[in-house]
Amino acid sequence: MYVLSREEMYAIDKFTIENIGIAGQKLMENAGKGCSEFINDLILPESKIAIFCGSGNNGGDGFVIASYLHEWQHYPEIFLLGNTDKMSRETLSNYELCKKNGISIKIIEEELDDLTNFDLIIDAIFGVGFKDEVRGLQADVINKINSFEKTVVAIDIASGIDANTGQAITAIDADFTLTMAAMKYGQLLGEGRARSGEILVVDIGIPDDVFLKFSLKGKLATIENVVFPHRSRFSHKGNYGRVGIIAGSPGFTGAAILASKAALRSGAGLITLFHPLGLETIFENQLLEVMTYTIPLPDFKEDTEEFICKLNSMDVLLIGPGIGRSEEMVELISKIAKSWNKPLILDADALNIISDNKTILEDLVGKQVLLTPHIGEFARLCDVTTEGLESNSLQFLKDFVEKNRCKVLLKSATSIYCDETGFVFDTTGNDGLSTGGSGDVLAGIITSFAAQQLSLKDSAISASYLMGETAEKLAEIRKPASIIPSDIIENIFKY
Numbered sequence: 501m502y503v504l505s506r507e508e509m510y511a512i513d514k515f516t517i518e519n520i521g522i523a524g525q526k527l528m529e530n531a532g533k534g535c536s537e538f539i540n541d542l543i544l545p546e547s548k549i550a551i552f553c554g555s556g557n558n559g560g561d562g563f564v565i566a567s568y569l570h571e572w573q574h575y576p577e578i579f580l581l582g583n584t585d586k587m588s589r590e591t592l593s594n595y596e597l598c599k600k601n602g603i604s605i606k607i608i609e610e611e612l613d614d615l616t617n618f619d620l621i622i623d624a625i626f627g628v629g630f631k632d633e634v635r636g637l638q639a640d641v642i643n644k645i646n647s648f649e650k651t652v653v654a655i656d657i658a659s660g661i662d663a664n665t666g667q668a669i670t671a672i673d674a675d676f677t678l679t680m681a682a683m684k685y686g687q688l689l690g691e692g693r694a695r696s697g698e699i700l701v702v703d704i705g706i707p708d709d710v711f712l713k714f715s716l717k718g719k720l721a722t723i724e725n726v727v728f729p730h731r732s733r734f735s736h737k738g739n740y741g742r743v744g745i746i747a748g749s750p751g752f753t754g755a756a757i758l759a760s761k762a763a764l765r766s767g768a769g770l771i772t773l774f775h776p777l778g779l780e781t782i783f784e785n786q787l788l789e790v791m792t793y794t795i796p797l798p799d800f801k802e803d804t805e806e807f808i809c810k811l812n813s814m815d816v817l818l819i820g821p822g823i824g825r826s827e828e829m830v831e832l833i834s835k836i837a838k839s840w841n842k843p844l845i846l847d848a849d850a851l852n853i854i855s856d857n858k859t860i861l862e863d864l865v866g867k868q869v870l871l872t873p874h875i876g877e878f879a880r881l882c883d884v885t886t887e888g889l890e891s892n893s894l895q896f897l898k899d900f901v902e903k904n905r906c907k908v909l910l911k912s913a914t915s916i917y918c919d920e921t922g923f924v925f926d927t928t929g930n931d932g933l934s935t936g937g938s939g940d941v942l943a944g945i946i947t948s949f950a951a952q953q954l955s956l957k958d959s960a961i962s963a964s965y966l967m968g969e970t971a972e973k974l975a976e977i978r979k980p981a982s983i984i985p986s987d988i989i990e991n992i993f994k995y
Contacts, residue, residue, distance in 0.1 A: 501701070501725075502682045502711055503718035503925055506628045506663040509684065511714060516706050525590045527704050528557060532564020532594070534702035535655055535678045539565065539620070540572055542653070542676075547619040548575045552645065554625040554659075555582030560591030561655050561680075562624025563598050570603050577604040579612070581625055581638055608637065612644045621645055623672045624655040628663035628684055634670040646673045656680050657687060658695050665892050666692030673697075680704050682711075685718060688914045688925045690890050717922030723969075726962040729767055729952035740769030741951025744814030745944070746795070746832075747821040748775040753782050755822030755848065755940045758985050760790045762944030763818075765992045766963070768951050772814065797828045811836075816843040818947040820850030821940040830857055837863040843950045847872045847943040855880040861904050869906045870956045872943055878910055894923060909946075909960040911939060915968075917960050924961050928968025930975050932983030941985045942967050945992070966992065 504512070516522050543549070551566050553559035559582065566576040584592060598605060606613075615621065623645070625638065634642055642660060645652065653676045657663055660671025666689025674697040677687060681704055686692040719725070729740070743763050748756030760773050772791045773783055783792045796804050811817070817840060823829050830853050836844075837860050844867065846854065851873050854860050873881060879889040882896050889896055893910065897918040901908055907919040917924040942963060949959035967988060973995040974983050 501720040501722055502716050503685060503688065503720050503923070504682045504716065505685055505718070508714060508716055509628055509663075509681065512681065512706060512710060515713065516710055520707060520710065522705055524557075524588075525593065527706075528560050528590050528594065529564055530704040531561045531656075531680050531702060533568060534704065535561065535653075536565045536568035536572075538676075538678055538700065538702075539569065539622070539653060540574075542651070543574070543620055546573055546575065548617060549577070549620045549622060550579060550615055550618040551576050551622040552579045552581060552625050552641065552659075554627075555584070555586040555591070556627055556629065557588055557591055558624050558627030558656055558659075560588065560594050562622060563591065563594035565622060565624070565655070566598050566603050567594065567601060570598075570601055577606065577618075579641075580605055580607045581641060583607075608641060610637070612641050615645070615648045615650065618650060621648070621650050621652045622655065623652060623659050623674065625659035625672075627656050628686075630657075630659065631662055634660045639670045642670055642672055651675045652697075653678060654696070657684055658692075658697075661686050661692040661695060663687075665894070666690035667891060668692055668695055671695050676700065678702050681706050683720060685894060688720075688927060689893060693914050693927075719922070719924050721917075721924055721926040721928070721961050721965045723965075726965045727954060727958040728962055728966075729949055729954055731767070737769035740767055741815045741948075741953070742813060743768045743771045743947050743951045744774060744811060744817040745771065745821075745947065746774045746817070746819040747823060747940075748773070748779055748783070749822055749824040749826075750776075750778070752822030752824065753779055753786075754937060756783065757786050758937050758940040758989065759818060759821045759944035759947075760787050761986075761989050762941040762992070763948040763951075764789055764944075765989050766945045766948040766966075768948035772810070774811070795832065797826075797832070808839075814842070816845070816947055816950040818845045818847065818943055820845075820847035821943060823849045825849055825853055825856070829853065834860055834863070841867060843868045843870075843956055845870050845872060845943060845947050845950065845956075848877075848939060851877045851881065861906075864904070864906065866905045868956060870909065870946070870950075870960055871906060872909045872911060872939070872946065872960070874911045874939065878908070894918075897923070907956050907960065909964060911942070911964075915964045917957065917964070919957060924957075926961065926964045926968060928965055929971050930968075930980045930983075932971045932975060932980035933967070933988075935984060937985035938967075938988070941988050970995065 553562035654674035658672040668691035945963035
């Protein structure tokens with residue numbers, strides 16, 4: 501399933517009209533009818549519906565919806581925020597049809613009337629072209645709509661959300677968003693995700709092969725396109741890879757244990773945990789199926805042949821969970837960055853070390869490297885504030901990946917995988933993952949999948965999807981607040 505920028509949506513619309521021969525009026529009609537069918541199933545017979553329309557084509561969709569709901573024996577009332585002088589030919593035509601059919605149209609020029617008598621509110625004020633902050637009367641109307649405890653259906657995108665960035669200062673709080681042809685970036689990012697409610701894609705008649713004519717950058721992770729490692733009953737442990745995990749430090753042994761157990765539970769063949777001296781007893785008691793190996797710190801030298809030999813026997817390496825930021829660990833990561841040429845996953849403290857020692861990234865450019873930061877960690881990597889990053893997270897991701905020729909999985913309510921080919925959005929999961937240790941579990945699963953011959957791209961996307969899906973399934977039997985990282989590990993591939 502594609503996820504589009506506003507520019508991509510405009511280009512696809514234009515191509516469909518000019519090259520396929522489907523008129524803009526027909527696309528608007530299809531959009532309005534598809535939305536009307538969903539709304540008709542949502543409401544009771546003879547419902548009273550307030551439809552807020554702007555002057556653009558989003559308002560045109562709203563006029564079509566009003567006509568269908570009127571035809572189906574409901575009682576739509578249109579509240580117009582705008583004027584007919586700014587309407588396109590298609591929008592004006594549908595506006596005039598509403599007038600002809602006797603549908604009530606009120607032009608809003610001052611404070612909005614009370615809406616308590618309506619059963620449903622439809623938002624068709626701004627479309628995907630909106631880029632600015634809502635101000636004045638329009639802001640007052642949106643705030644008034646949000647103040648009523650009514651179900652709100654947004655058409656194409658909740659008004660006030662930037663379709664590319666998800667930025668939304670004043671915006672509709674939708675229960676449902678009926679979006680045209682494909683999801684938009686801004687519906688999956690930041691405030692845009694929070695305000696969009698449940699998002700459903702409406703088929704407006706654009707042929708599937710039209711999308712293939714464009715180099716589209718965004719996709720949504722779904723069960724149809726994630727990839728899991730191949731398994732065979734005729735296999736042995738060597739077939740599923742040798743995982744190396746550099747993790748743990750005094751007070752942070754849990755991170756290493758969670759990452760190791762997650763890698764084990766998700767199918768890795770052989771796992772070795774490399775850890776600082778003095779933690780042997782803890783790990784050997786907790787990790788019965790995982791081998792442990794002491795890192796020769798604080799006297800690590802490049803000529804520590806036994807350690808280097810052991811490390812090089814691994815197929816994939818994870819560095820970061822709970823390692824701290826000691827000078828010795830900085831030295832170790834610096835040396836590994838120079839010599840390691842196999843798949844490498846960098847998480848947690850490894851990212852914090854790199855944030856303070858950017859030259860390490862120079863030794864990783866172009867290698868098989870995946871970084872798995874959360875928003876705060878990625879902001880530090882980009883030398884911006886969290887607020888600055890969230891203002892245009894996709895652009896920061898794109899620039900970072902191009903500069904460092906690496907891959908990034910940015911973890912958040914919507915996790916975003918980014919490489920040189922574009923973005924993959926993962927919207928699975930719930931607040932049960934909002935707890936310390938979840939990132940360690942995810943890192944372990946990713947590393948396990950990479951050891952089992954998945955690409956770093958497939959490893960990151962599929963692990964993120966699997967973890968989110970597991971949390972959702974667990975929420976069916978217990979409240980999300982009670983889900984802990986160990987629950988995720990114990991239920992991987994269970995459902």
